[in-house]
Amino acid sequence: MNTEHPASPVDEPAHTAVALDEEDTTPPDPRRWTLLVFVALAQFMVLLDTTVVNLALPAIQSDLGASATGTEWVLTGYILCFGGLMLLGGRTADRWGRRRTFLAGAAVFTAASLLCGLAGGTAVLIAARALQGCGAAFLSPAAMSLVTTSFPKGRERTTALAVWAALAGLGGTLGVVLGGVITDSLDWRWIFYVNIPFGAVAVAGVLLLGHRREHLTGGSRPDLLGAVTVTGGLAALVYAIVNIQDHGWRSVLFVVGPFAAAVALLAAFVLVELRVADPLMPMRLFATRSLVTSSVGRILTSGVQAAVLFLCSYYLQRTLGWSTLKSGFAFLPLGIVAIAVTAPATRLMHRHGPRPVYIAGAAGSVAGLVLLAGAPRDGAYPTQVLPALLILGAAMQCCTIPVNVHGVSDVPHQQQGIASGVLVAAFQVGASLGVAVVATSALTRTTRELTRGTAPAAAWLDGLHLGFWIAVAIAVLNLINAVVGLPGRRPAPGTAPAAHTARHP
Template sequence: MAMSSRTAPSTSASPKRWWALVVLALTQLVVVLDGTIVTIALPQAQQELGLSDLERQWVVTAYALAFGALLLLGGRVADYWGRKRTFLVGMLGFGAASAFGGLSQNGAELIIARGLQGVFAALLAPAALALLTVTFPSGRERNTAFAVFGAVAGAGAAVGLVLGGVLTEFADWRWCLLVNVFFVVVGLIGGMLLVQESKTEGNNRYDLVGAVTVTLGLGSLVYGFSLAEHGWGQIQTVGFLALGAGLLVLFVVVESRVAQPLLPLRVVTDRVRGGAFLVQMIVGSVMIGALLYVSFHLQIVLGMDPLLAGLATLPITLSITAMVPVATKLLSTIGPRPMMIGGPLVSAIGLAYLSRVTADGSYLAQVLPALIVLGLGMAFVFVPLQNLALTGVAPHDAGAASATLNSALQIGGSIGLSVFTALYAARVADVGGGSRLDALTSGYSVAFLAAAIGLVLASIIAAVFIRGSKSELLPQGPDTEAAVSVH
C-alpha cells in the first residue's frame, strides 16, 4: 500500500538543506545535552535548594521519563499536525520550561520544570528527526546527514557535562537551564527560515488509548526501577514493574488492532530496526546513567570543581568527534554491521577499565584512558545507528519511527540510571566500614562494570539482529525514496 506524505520537493535539492541540517542537529544537541547538563550543577543546586538525595535523582529522571514516555505521541503529532509546526511549538515550550527551571525556588519547582522540558522535548525531537528524514531521503547525502546528526546526538551527553561545568563555575547552576533560551532563539529563527513543512495526508486520527497505555506503562516501569534502590523485593518496586510490563503488553495488543496505531508494529518488528532500537536503549543507559557517576567520581572523590570536572569529561566528545570522519568513510566501505558489533565492545573495554577506579587513584591514570576508549567505540555506534533505525520507513511512519528511536535513548537512560543507582547503593551498603570515599568509589565501580556488561549485550544484539549486506542495510541511490514510500 503506497502512502503519501506532503513534503517540499525543493528541500532536497536546495543548498538550504545543509543549513537546515545545522538547525536540526543543534536541536538534537540541546535535547540530549539537557539530560546531563544539570548533572555537574546538581551538588550546587542540591545545597542551595535543600534537595534530598531522592529529589536529586529525580531532577535527572523527571526529564528523561517525561521525554521518553511521551515521544511516541509527539511523533504522531508531528506526522499529523505538521513536522515544522510541531518543531516550532516544541522549541518555544522547551524554552519557556527552561526559563521556569532556571528561576525555580525549591526542589518541587525544579523537578516540575524538568518534567515540562521533557514534555516539549517529546514534540521537538521526533519532529526534528522526521524533518531530517524527508530532507535527505536517499543516497550518499543521507548517510552524511545522518552521520552528522548521530554524532551530535551521541556527543550531546558529554557536551552537557562540559557546558554544565563552565556555567556552574563562572555563572551559577541556574544558567545550566537558562542557557537553553539562546538555543531556542536560534532554533526558532532557523526553523522558520530554513525548514520546509511536511506532514502525512488523509484522514488521520490519534490513537488515544495507545497513548495512555504506553505513557503510563513506560512511566510505571521507570518509576519501578527508580524504587529498586530501596530493594528489588519491595512490594512497591515489584508492583510498579509488573504494572508497567502489563500496560506495555496491553499497548502492543491495542496497536495490533486499531486502524491508525500510535506505533505501527511494522516499525519495530523489522529485525534490523528492532535491533537498532535495542542497541539505542543500552547506549542511552551508558551515556545518561553511567556518565552521571563519572561526574560524581570527578567531583566528590577526586575533588574537582565543576569547571574542571566538566572539562575532564571532554575527551569523550573529542574522541567521538575525531573518529566520526573515519567511521563515516568506513560506513560506505564495510557497511554498518561490523561497526555496530565492534563499537560497543570497544566502549565496553573503556568502561571495564574505568571500573578499576580507586579513592586514591589519579585522573590521568584511571579515568582519562577509559573516557578516550569509550568515545572511540561510541563513534562507531552513533554514525550508523540513526540511519539503520530509519532506513526503509515509510514517510507516513517517519515521526513514529524517529520517536521510537529517541524514546529508546531516553527510556534506556532512565532505566539505566535507576539500575546503576540501585547497584551503587547496594554496594555502598555492603562495604559498610572503612572510609566514605572508598565506599563511594566501590559503588561507582559496580555501576561502570554493569554499563560495560550492557554494552557487551548490545554487541550481541547487533550481531543477531543486524544482518544483511551493506547495500541491503543502507540502500543507495534514487530508488531508495520510492522504496521507503511503500509498505
C-alpha cells in the same frame, strides 16, 4: 520529500495521505543542510539540558530550600514527561507535520526554560521542568524525522545522521562541564537561561526556511486510548527505573508497583493497537528487523554511556578526591574524540555499511570498560582514566551512528516520525535503566563494605568495580546485537558501493 518549501501549499490534510509503502518522489530540498543546522542545534539544546542540571542540584536545593525529594523531582519530572510522551510526539509529527511539531516542541521547551530560570519555589521549578520534558518529547522525534526525510537514503542521510550524532554527543558531554562552570561562576538559573538563545535561533531558522508540503499519515480519528496507555506505561516504566537507585529493587510503592502498572498499560497498548483501524503505533513496524535491532542497540549503547558518566564521576570524586568542577572537565576528551571520529566512521559506513562500524564500536566499548574496571585506588587520570575515555568516546559514536542510520532505513517514509520516536524513547529508557542498574549495584556493594568496617575510599572503589563489570556485561550484549542483528552489506546490483547503506536480505 518531507521538508517544506515556500512555493508549495501548506501541509496536506490527513485525508490526502499516501499509501504507507508508497515511495516519496519529491526532489530533495536544496536547503536541507541549512535545515540540519537548525534542528541539530535544537537537539543539542535538549541533550545539553539533560545533563547540565545534575551538577547544579545542590545549589538549587540550597537556594530554594528544597527537600531531598523535591530536588529529586527536578530531574524525575523532566525524565517522566520526556520518556512518557516520546511515542506520542513521533506519531504527532507524522500526522500533524514534522515541521509544525518541531516548532511547537522547541517553542514549549524554550518558554519552559525561561520559567525554570525564573522559578521562585520548588513546585514551580518542578512544573516547569515537566513542561520542558513535554516540549522535548515532541521536539526530538520531529527533529530526527525531519533529518531522515529531508536527506535521500544513502550517503547523504548517513552523513547527516553522523553530524546529528556528533552534536548530540557533544551536548551530553558539555552538559556535565557547563553545569559546574555556570553554577560556580554565575548562578544555577543560567543553566536554564542558556537554552533560550539556542531555542530562539532554531525556531527562527526553521521558520525562515519556509513551508514545504509533507506527506502525512491519514486518519481523522486520533487513537486516544493508545496515546493514554502508551504514555502512562512508559511514564510508569521510567518512574520505576529512576527509583531503583534510591529505593532498591524490592520497594513495592516506588519500583514493583509502578513496574507492574507499566507492564499492564503497555500490554493494553499492544492490544489496543492490534484492534484500532488507525493505530498510534502500527505493530507491523516491529516486524522491521532494522528498527528492532537498532532500538535494542540504542537501549544498550545509551545504558553504557550513562553508566560511564555515573561511575567515572564517582571514581574521580570519591576515589581520587577531585572536585565536581574538575571532574566535569575530565569528561571533555570523551566528547572531543566522539566528534573527531565522526568523519572517518561515516566514510567507513559509506564504503562498507553500518555493520562493521557498529561491531567495532561495541567491541571498543567492552575494551574501554575493562580498563576502567581495573582502575586502582591510587590511579592517575592520564594513565588509568583518560585512555579509557578516549576509547569509549570513539566507541560510543561508532555505535550511535550506525543504529541511527540503520533504524530508519527500512521504515516507510510516512512513518519516519514514529520510528524516530521509538529510537529516541529507546535512548531515554536505556540511559535510565543503565544508571539504575549500575548505581544500585555499586551503591549496595559500597554500603555493605562500609558496614563491615572497610575504609570509605576502598568501599567506594569496590562498589565502582562491580558497577564497571556490570557495564562490561551490557557492552557485551551490545556487541552480540551488532554481530547477530545487522546483516552484511549487500549493495544493489550495478551500483557503486559507496552510494548505499546496508539493506536487509
